[in-house]
Amino acid sequence: EPEVTQTPSHQVTQMGQEVILRCVPISNHLYFYWYRQILGQKVEFLVSFYNNEISEKSEIFDDQFSVERPDGSNFTLKIRSTKLEDSAMYFCASSDSFSGNTIYFGEGSWLTVV
Amino acid sequence: AQRVTQPEKLLSVFKGAPVELKCNYSYSGSPELFWYVQYSRQRLQLLLRHISRESIKGFTADLNKGETSFHLKKPFAQEEDSAMYYCALSGKESGTYKYIFGTGTRLKVLA
Numbered sequence: 063e064p065e066v067t068q069t070p071s072h073q074v075t076q077m078g079q080e081v082i083l084r085c086v087p088i089s090n091h092l093y094f095y096w097y098r099q100i101l102g103q104k105v106e107f108l109v110s111f112y113n114n115e116i117s118e119k120s121e122i123f124d125d126q127f128s129v130e131r132p133d134g135s136n137f138t139l140k141i142r143s144t145k146l147e148d149s150a151m152y153f154c155a156s157s158d159s160f161s162g163n164t165i166y167f168g169e170g171s172w173l174t175v176v
Numbered sequence: 177a178q179r180v181t182q183p184e185k186l187l188s189v190f191k192g193a194p195v196e197l198k199c200n201y202s203y204s205g206s207p208e209l210f211w212y213v214q215y216s217r218q219r220l221q222l223l224l225r226h227i228s229r230e231s232i233k234g235f236t237a238d239l240n241k242g243e244t245s246f247h248l249k250k251p252f253a254q255e256e257d258s259a260m261y262y263c264a265l266s267g268k269e270s271g272t273y274k275y276i277f278g279t280g281t282r283l284k285v286l287a
Contacts, residue, residue: 066219095275097277103279104262104277104278104279104280105220105262105277105280106277107274107275107276107277110274118274153219153220164210164222164225165266165275166222167212167219167220167221168219169218169219170219
């Protein structure tokens with residue numbers, strides 16, 4: 063069964079450094095998402111992406127965050143200057159439709175900012 | 177406002193006992209409801225979606241539009257059911273769909 067894959071599985075970075083989290087969505091999917099989950103808290107929506115542009119973003123997704131699909135397969139989340147509070151599990155997800163179809167999640171990337 | 181409420185942070189039951197994980201939602205339109213399960217720092221996995229009306233791993237969930245609920249049930253809990261369970265809704269707002277997750281309920285099945 064096809065899966066969403068994410069790299070790295072875990073990254074430790076110093077505060078103020080840039081981080082890029084990578085995702086390979088399921089191949090025939092067109093809609094991509096990033097969610098995050100701070101330890102012990104709920105899963106929070108960050109951003110959705112379709113047709114090479116952001117469809118929607120939450121208030122969490124400020125100017126420090128950006129997404130892109132550089133080569134038609136990878137979908138990346140960049141955090142420009144990390145803060146301690148960015149420490150979380152970041153989940154990439156994809157779906158083949160915006161029409162309420164199931165979204166499939168990757169295993170997540172643990173980001174620890176020290 | 178769109179909201180998914182899971183009132184219980186932790187639910188502990190004994191093996192073989194019935195389980196009910198509560199989920200209530202607030203949404204003005206007709207959302208699609210889901211249950212996701214997350215085993216010990218693994219990915220979120222789809223467990224159920226209300227439109228498929230299927231039973232997965234013995235779990236069922238019925239959408240009650242009158243009570244705006246989508247409770248997850250299993251008649252006989254197993255130890256391997258211990259995990260975090262998230263209720264989620266997918267709804268259209270401002271022209272796009274997005275998922276909203278509840279805060280999750282940790283299910284602990286005791287031997």
